[in-house]
Amino acid sequence: MIFLDHNATTPMLEVARDAMSDILDKPLNPSSVHGCGRMARSYMDNARKQIINMLGVDSRDKQYNLTFTASGTEANNLILNNYAGGDVFISSTEHASVEMPAKMMPNTYILPVTESGILDLELLDRALAGSSARKKLVSVMLANNEIGTIQPLKDIVRIAHKHGAQMHSDIVQAAGKWSINLVDCDLDFASISGHKFGGGVGCGALIAKANLHIQPTILGGGQERSTRSGTENVLAIVAAGAAAEHCQHNLDQRVEYLSCQRDYLEQELKSKFSNVQIVNEGVERLPNTTALIVPEKSASLMVVALDLQGIAIGSGSACSSGKVSKSKVLAAMGYDDSLIESAIRVSVGMQTTRNDIDAFLDAFASVIS
Ligand code: PLP
Secondary structure: OEEOEOOOOOOOOHHHHHHHHHOOOOOOOOOOOOHHHHHHHHHHHHHHHHHHHHOOOOHHHOOEEEEEEOOHHHHHHHHHHOOOOOEEEEEOOOOHHHHHHHHOOOOEEEEOEOOOOOEOHHHHHHHHHOOOOOOEEEEOOOEOOOOOEEOOHHHHHHHHHHOOOEEEEEOOOOOOOOOOOHHHHOOOEEEEEHHHOOOOOOOEEEEEEOOOOOOOOOOOOOOOOOOOOOOOOHHHHHHHHHHHHHHHHOHHHHHHHHHHHHHHHHHHHHHHOOOOEEOOOOOOEOOOEEEEEOOOOOHHHHHHHHHHOOEEOEEOEEOOOOOEEOOHHHHHOOOOHHHHOOEEEEEOOOOOOHHHHHHHHHHHHHHHO
8 A cells, every 4th residue: 555645644653663662561550659650650751851842842941731632632622622711713724623622612713714724814813802701712723734734823823912812723733744843933732643743643732831721621530730631641652752752853854855755746746737736836835745636526536546556645634434525624715616526635754755656646647537
């Protein structure tokens, strides 16, 4: 199988696998008082530092706290649910794990994006100015999972803070593929997910400024400084920590490698297929993501036909049942339904070779002909 769906998940990095396999047979419950518990706590503390450092924060400064969760989805739900009584402002292209909890709240404002998928900053400014709520949260993702577009986070934070709102960003897709500095951006909260940067499934995290209290939504034994109860998944956490450290130290090479593969793919697509449209070409995007539209071809049929030829790609937004649903991101950007139904996503990873891309291009040619 040639795997070109790295935004869905990406294989574990070797360092993450090694870190996990080194402790696979140990009884690791960080709440235990005995030596094994202490060992588990020290593994977790180390992983916490590795992940915080990846986000441009010196973990020794203790400016941010990190709460481990089971997934990026849980981290997003945790922060959104903390603002249930306040006004919540999100963009129209957020991941379902931000959008759905936000929509459960009475005072959520979904703000439009421009035709390139960038949040309309003027409208954000006006919407916040009209809010008299005591508690206000703006939640805007750094990089979009379907089209890779990067939001001007610093500007968004500045506007949010000007109006007394706190700022959360879902940085799940950006971590490991884009330079992130929470301090520089002055972000209040961020969510990450280990399996998107080579740490394997089972570890997410909510990172919060140390002076901002998070109300738990899962109660029990009081783990994670009582912010999220439940015995921590030490194996996944250690793997995510190792992957984070690797991504931090190799970010430039990673970005260069991914953009080189992605640029090759896009050049070949443009030169070989005159009818193919690349979404947001020329707009600042993740280095590994290409969303493309093949007018009059069905996305689901293209995905299935490529799958039959041993090539895995994504389409619109694949929902949990494995079915293909209509991309609300492209809809929010103003694309016609007919084009949305013809949109597929190719996302390359560190394992992707030029041969893989050539194989995709050959299969793609036969599928659309
Ligand atoms: N946020 C974004 C932007 C994502 O792409 C995803 C997963 O696709 C998530 C959140 C959810 O992360 P997880 O799979 O860890 O629940």
